[in-house]
Amino acid sequence: MNFITVFRKEMQEQWRTYRFLIVAAVFAAFGLASPLLAKFTPEMLKVIPGLPPGLLDSIPAPTVADAISQYVKNMSQFGILLALLVTMGVVVQEKERGTAAFFLTRPVSRETFLLAKYAALIVTFICGLGLAAIGCWYYTLVLFEPLAWGPFLVLNGLMLVVFLVYMALALLASTIARSNGVAVGLAFVALILIGGIGSIPTIGDYFPGRLFSWGTTNMLGGTGTAWPAFGISLGIIAIALLAACIIFRRQEV
């Protein structure tokens, strides 16, 4: 009910409040910077005075694998952080400001209210990640060699799934919380829990973070998959969104 209307408003809001531009700019910057950093880090090291002799000789010449690793590292840190920062205020701020109460007396279901926000954020992140991917692909082409499109698309698709996991959890935190501070706290608890448990060997194979290494391995011609982590990631997204909808339906705003 009214999903398209609310979604359109959300997209307009992302644009007018510069959220879209900020996400796009941050992603584009990190996408462009990744192959540049990989290529020029050894050059930069050369100008640092007082480095032990022989150290520079021991650093191998940068390759396309370094560019990809740098890209994945940047995205796994800043992309996730951006996903949390952009999402965690979207519901709680409307509750605090009173716009949620004002609009929930209109023919807008609470599920529409939440899911339209999530959908708009997905579009923003797809665009942001798209820009990052284009930037990374172009500079890798210029500085190293062309990247294989298929595996590179898969890598970005898997990264998007990880971002969606954190966005869904941040949306849940934002729905549960009564104040922005609590939403921030809850979102970072989710980050620490998923990141912490995901770094435990064997258990980590089932957590979203595993998708980054799957995408990287695939990109660099390796074998192996992480379908359980993929399935669990989708499950986390579904459960977080469902929980957010149920909680919001029962919540007094």
Next chain:
Amino acid sequence: MSSVHVDNLKKYYGAVHALDGLQLEVAPGTIFGFLGPNGAGKTTTLRILTGLARPTSGTAQVAGVDVLKDGNQLSRHIGHLPEEPAFYTWMTPREFLDYLGRLYGLSSKARLSRTRELLALVHLEEVSKRRIAGFSRGMRQRLGVAAALIHHPEVLFLDEPASALDPAGRKEVLDLIENLRGQCTVVMSTHILADVERVCDVVGIIAKGRMLVQSRREQLLEQYAIPAFEVEGDDQAALSLWAQELRRLPWVISVVPRNDAFRITVRDVQSAKRTLLGMAVNSGLMLNRYEEVRPSLEDVFLQLVGAEDVS
């Protein structure tokens, strides 16, 4: 059928009884003044009636719709102006009203004409392309009224619509409400008695989550009429002597000086009406004013809420 029907509504927040068995009935087309001190339960009632909060127990129907069962249906029948209406401040009023029109499924043509009509009604045409972020409190309140009216609601809920406004802003909003007479049922909560006296036909006084009284404004004033008269003259010494004479009469309860006048409270209004003025003339008093005291809503309110506080 009533526009609003509330039966034994209770809302508890832990040990706090925000509503404690509220009864309320509002007839169609009425401008209903929901009056009560701060914390009496007015906002809680409106939040339940607009579907934003759930009661602990009791039932409530608005425009024939059960507020607990069908939120979507309810939203199509009601308009709501919260105490502090909040907007997407990056929008202009025109965009904002257009967005609301879309939510209610109005066609593009209908949205355009309704938006124009409402912006004219609330005197915001000149700023229709400015961002809401720069609006004053009064402008936001007026835009809130327009937003609440976009879909021609049957019942309009206004929570303290003029309480935080300056005199000019208050007048504008009250004029707007007055102009809605006959177009829809208005339920207006406030603690400002003068606003209720000015625009409301029916008054309900709430305290501690219970409805103390609900009646047409004139009936209420009549019901709580004070059997008193006020007499004012230039010669205070002569008036004082006359007051002493009055105090001896069996139908006089008290004669109390009040500024330059005397207030005479009586047991029997009819006897007083027959005798009082004649007595004054016979005593040779030069009167500037002689009148039967009409109670204000404030007198009734203080009498009822004061009694409730004592109990």
